Amino acid sequence: MHFLTKLLKKIFNRTTVCVIGILLQLTYLVVIFLSFGTQYTYSYFAFVLLGVILSLYIYNMDINPSYKMAWMFAILSFPIFGVMFYVFFGNSHSGDRLRKRMTQYNDEARLLLPQNNELMSALHRDNTAAEKQAKYLYNYGGYPVYANTKTTYFPIGEAKFAAMIEELEKAQRFIFLEYFIVAEGKMWGTILDILERKVKEGVDVRMIYDDIGCLFTLPYKYNEILEEKGIKCRVFNQFRPIWSAKMNNRDHRKILVIDGHTAFTGGINLADEYINEYEKYGHWKDSAVMLKGEGVWSFTMMFLAMWNFLTHSKPDEYSQYMPRPEEIADCRGEGLVVPFTDSPLDDEPVGENVYLNIINSAEDYVYITTPYLVIDNEMQTALILAAKSGIDVRIITPHIPDKWFVFAVTRAHYRKLVKYGVKIYEYTPGFIHAKNFVSDDKAAVVGTINLDFRSLYLHFECASWMYKCECIPDIKRDYLETLKVCQEITYSDCIHINIFKRIGRAILRLFAPMM
Numbered sequence: 001m002h003f004l005t006k007l008l009k010k011i012f013n014r015t016t017v018c019v020i021g022i023l024l025q026l027t028y029l030v031v032i033f034l035s036f037g038t039q040y041t042y043s044y045f046a047f048v049l050l051g052v053i054l055s056l057y058i059y060n061m062d063i064n065p066s067y068k069m070a071w072m073f074a075i076l077s078f079p080i081f082g083v084m085f086y087v088f089f090g091n092s093h094s095g096d097r098l099r100k101r102m103t104q105y106n107d108e109a110r111l112l113l114p115q116n117n118e119l120m121s122a123l124h125r126d127n128t129a130a131e132k133q134a135k136y137l138y139n140y141g142g143y144p145v146y147a148n149t150k151t152t153y154f155p156i157g158e159a160k161f162a163a164m165i166e167e168l169e170k171a172q173r174f175i176f177l178e179y180f181i182v183a184e185g186k187m188w189g190t191i192l193d194i195l196e197r198k199v200k201e202g203v204d205v206r207m208i209y210d211d212i213g214c215l216f217t218l219p220y221k222y223n224e225i226l227e228e229k230g231i232k233c234r235v236f237n238q239f240r241p242i243w244s245a246k247m248n249n250r251d252h253r254k255i256l257v258i259d260g261h262t263a264f265t266g267g268i269n270l271a272d273e274y275i276n277e278y279e280k281y282g283h284w285k286d287s288a289v290m291l292k293g294e295g296v297w298s299f300t301m302m303f304l305a306m307w308n309f310l311t312h313s314k315p316d317e318y319s320q321y322m323p324r325p326e327e328i329a330d331c332r333g334e335g336l337v338v339p340f341t342d343s344p345l346d347d348e349p350v351g352e353n354v355y356l357n358i359i360n361s362a363e364d365y366v367y368i369t370t371p372y373l374v375i376d377n378e379m380q381t382a383l384i385l386a387a388k389s390g391i392d393v394r395i396i397t398p399h400i401p402d403k404w405f406v407f408a409v410t411r412a413h414y415r416k417l418v419k420y421g422v423k424i425y426e427y428t429p430g431f432i433h434a435k436n437f438v439s440d441d442k443a444a445v446v447g448t449i450n451l452d453f454r455s456l457y458l459h460f461e462c463a464s465w466m467y468k469c470e471c472i473p474d475i476k477r478d479y480l481e482t483l484k485v486c487q488e489i490t491y492s493d494c495i496h497i498n499i500f501k502r503i504g505r506a507i508l509r510l511f512a513p514m515m
Contacts, residue, residue, distance in 0.1 A: 044079070105308045116147075119145050144298070147294065148328065175256075176206050177255070182218060183214075200230070234307065255303055259323065268286045281400045284431055336467045356379065369395075375452075384416070397425070398431045446464055448461045
């Protein structure tokens with residue numbers, strides 16, 4: 001009987017039910033179409049007409065041109081399935097009601113994030129390109145520039161995990177966690193033990209995790225399990241069998257804030273593959289950064305704005321989460337930082353524009369690591385123009401992929417980039433998941449933002465832009481060390497490709513904005 005119960009639970013778990021629900025919806029649409037029977041010709045032309053109207057609508061939308069073209073191609077080439085697919089997956093935005101509510105909480109938070117005009121004046125005197133970057137991040141992201149923030153770079157998940165444990169043990173007032181993926185295992189189990197203990201000590205522990213990110217890694221209603229342990233928990237954008245446009249928008253951020261004075265971000269989720277506890281795609285190379293000091297306030301406000309959005313609650317008294325003066329008295333880090341977030345609900349691609357600003361203002365080099373290279377024409381043009389202008393542009397991507405179709409599109413971008421001087425390397429030991437930009441020994445970004453359409457346009461993301469911080473030499477050093485185990489992609493490699501692979505990549509590239 002016990003065996004039967006376990007079997008039924010596996011068969012009828014949430015994932016299975018949700019997948020069946022979506023398949024039933026698709027089947028329903030197909031059945032409706034086929035029910036026309038002898039009227040097939042009329043129904044087909046009805047879909048063609050609908051496809052033309054839908055394409056005109058998409059053409060006039062204020063969205064990325066590559067995204068437009070991909071959907072228009074799919075809809076006009078395959079009217080029946082293109083229209084159906086767009087209904088389920090095409091709209092990149094949640095409804096206006098959700099957008100207004102999120103904007104409300106963000107606006108309330110940003111009232112407590114004033115720009116530091118004294119630091120901006122200093123930036124103006126020192127470097128106008130850096131000043132423009134900071135201005136952009138405040139004017140369109142809402143996040144100010146900070147000094148007095150110590151930065152520490154972690155070149156691998158194991159190092160970040162050790163630092164997380166050390167800092168969590170010191171928590172006295174609150175711990176905020178927001179992660180895309182959480183998986184049961186050594187990493188999460190160790191952290192959870194500390195969180196349970198801290199709850200008993202009176203620490204306010206809160207957690208947000210993305211539902212689709214954890215769909216296969218956590219039990220159903222895991223938030224209730226955490227609540228029973230005293231950990232306040234909210235699930236971002238719960239996955240439902242009835243698919244809607246808002247399912248496209250995921251919380252891809254990785255944030256840990258401790259007592260308002262220490263914060264972590266980067267590419268590392270709370271799962272064992274990120275600390276190489278087991279090999280999923282060869283050796284897992286990732287990165288993270290720890291901030292200590294005044295700059296942590298922006299990460300605290302990012303989390304609280306999302307928390308209030310998910311709880312539908314009135315904002316807390318934010319001042320209680322500010323760091324105490326004695327807690328940051330010794331945080332006299334070098335340089336300036338701007339922690340920032342990027343939302344898919346405001347039509348402003350902050351992450352992409354920050355990257356473009358770094359590329360366009362580079363004087364010597366731009367070094368990039370990304371797990372995916374699925375870019376639009378604007379990003380491609382910026383990279384090529386920088387290389388043509390004598391800038392040393394290098395990109396490291398994985399050699400062992402986690403998604404074969406995205407990897408195919410990544411490699412499809414190599415030929416033109418390499419032809420015009422961009423140097424591309426693949427990380428041969430396995431999968432590189434780090435999302436880093438470093439340029440001219442002065443500026444760097446470490447965060448969650450991939451060079452793909454989903455990160456740049458559909459997901460909630462976060463990162464820290466850093467200028468002349470003490471961790472920047474470490475980021476560059478890690479990059480140069482990583483190159484030693486990478487394989488450089490030559491132009492010969494790009495052109496000597498099996499014809500069928502080339503055709504397959506070309507077809508997949510047409511649908512790149514949907515990946």
